[in-house]
Amino acid sequence: MRFLSKLDRRTVMRGGFSFGALSLLTGCDLTDNEPVQRVLWNMSFWNDRVQSWLFSANRLAPTYPESAVDRVFRYNAFYPEEQAPRLDPASYRLELSGSVGNKRPWTIERLxxxxxxxxxxxxxxxxxxxxxxKWSGCPLRIFLERVEADLTAKYVGFICADGYYTSIDMPTALHPQTIMAFTFADQVLPRKFGYPMKIRIPTKLGFKNPKFVVALSVTNNYPGGFWEDYGYNWFSGS
Amino acid sequence: MLHPLVVRITHWLNAMAIIIMIGSGWRIYNWDPLFDFSFPVWMTFGGWPEVSQRWHNEEGLAGALQWHFAAMWLLFVSLVIYIVYGLVSGHFRGAFLPIRPRELLRDTQAALAGRLTHNVGERNAVQKAMYVGVVIVMVLALLSGLSIWKPVQLQELTGLFGGYETARYVHFFCMAAIVLFLAIHLLLTALVPSVLPPMITGRLRARP
Structure with missing residues (x-):
């Protein structure tokens, strides 16, 4: 299970280094050796902190006129477009877990x-x-309030139908421009862009905007992320 | 003392940081090239691609980003110390000023003709202009880099650079100017090797 080993690795990195775990991943040159990797991960954690200080709850991402919208939007994922999951709207449910008061799953109609x-x-x-x-949908803050989530928790984690997962800090989750997007370019969110729901976060890099979201958790336990566990900076704010 | 201790330390820290920034920056560039060319992987920095495949599940972007965003702090701290010291101590005024247009023109012509003489401990007008220029370009590289990193939180800065996409070009051309400076700087050092020891010992002649 690649996911499990990745999660283990990130947990190891977060919690203090275990050379036992790392000996499985030994590199061979200067930049790939263990102490260097440890310094780099620690710098990345430091950058997480700097970015959370830089983040302002009221600072809005710049918005653009309709004329500025890119007509052909770029597809990007860790698999080709034709392998994108095909979710059935009738059976789709958004599952909730963690510090959430009302965990009843959400159907598309209710969303x-x-x-x-x-x-x-x-x-x-x-x-x-x-x-x-152009995206539209429900501000995540409204949804989190609706389901009685603990808004003082540290993280909101997302799990996707394609095996992707990521997580964000609570201040970003509550930012007015963080939305659960159901449409793209005024059309129902296309399959390649995450039907039925993508989390659109203009204050973060693209890979922090998960598609095909099927589960959401509110937690104080660091949930990591698909790319983050490979060494991409976790906060990745814009 | 030809080069004060602060100048020597920050010179080598800047050099190290700049080389890491350029090498990792080239690899980051390769993921979405602005122009019709990419940098050969062996010239880029951020771990071996095969190792990165195992560690990061791709050919080295994560590693390059980690290096880039770690070394930026080294560059930032070192550059700020260098600039503050240079301004406060009078080092800049003494070493780089004045730059007179007439001398600059004369020395540039002499340099291009290969006739510019160099006495260790003295800076001609071309050198002065290049050192001042590269410090300004390094500051611009840092600022344009910040504006790419934080186009939302620092959107006014990004706006100054013409927006996110234009700022990427500014950042690229700053890099290109620094690489050009490095090439000339290293070439001149190779031609007049006696300038190297003072940047380590601080003295005109290395102690026997």
């Missing part, structure tokens, strides 16, 4: 009835490229 907000913002990928797109 669509939530208050909706729209945004035209820039999606910035960790690879460097960016595209401007």
């Amino acid at each position: 669509y009835q939530l208050p909706q907000a729209s945004q035209i913002t820039r999606h910035v990928c960790v690879e460097g490229w960016s595209r401007i797109g």
Whole structure:
């Protein structure tokens, strides 16, 4: 199980280094050896902290006019487009776990009835490229309040139908532009962009915007993330 | 003392940080090239791609990013110390100023003709202009880098650089200017090797 070993590794990195665990991953040159890797991970954790200080709860990501929207939006995932999951709207449920008062799963109809907000913002990928797109859906804050989530918890974690997972800090989850997006470019969210629900977070890099979200948890235990566990910076704020 | 201790320490820290930033930056660039070329992987920095495949599940972007965002702190701290020291101690004024246009023109022509003489401990107008220029470009590289890293939280800064996409080009050209400086700087050091010991010992002649 690759996921399990990745999670173990990140936990090891967070909690203090175990050379036993790392001997499985030994590299061979200067930049790949263990002490260097430890310094790099610690710098990344330091950057997490700096970014959470830089983050302002009221600072809005720049928004753009309709004319600025990129007509052809870029597909990006760790698998080709035709392998994107095909979720059945009738059987879809958003499962809730962790510090949430009301854990009743949500159907698509109920999600669509939530208050909706729209945004035209820039999606910035960790690879460097960016595209401007239009998304709309329910502000995550409204949803978290609705399900009586503990808003003082540290993390909100997401699990996706394609095996992807990621997590964000609570201040970002409560940011007014963090939305559960159900539409893209005024159309029902296309399959390749995460039907039926993508979390759109314009204050974070693209890989922190999970698609095909099927489960949400509110927790104080660091949930990690698919790329984050491989060494991509966890906070990855914009 | 030709080069004060602070200048020597920050010189080598800056050098180390800049080389890491350039090498890791080239690898990051390769993931979404702005132009019709990529940097050969062996010239880039951030761990062996095969190891990265095992550690990061890809050919080295995560490693390059980790190096880039670690070394930026080294560069930031070292550059700030260097600049504050240079301004406060009068080192900049003494070493780099004045730069007179007439001298700059004369020395540039002499340098291009290969006739510029160099006495260790003295800086000609071309050198002065290049050192001042590269410090300014390094600051610009840091600022444009910040504006790419934080286009939301530092959106005014990103705006100054013409927005996110334009800031990427600014950052690239700052890198290119620094690489050009490095090439000339290393070439001149190779031509006049006696300038190297003072940047280590601080003295004109290394102690026997």
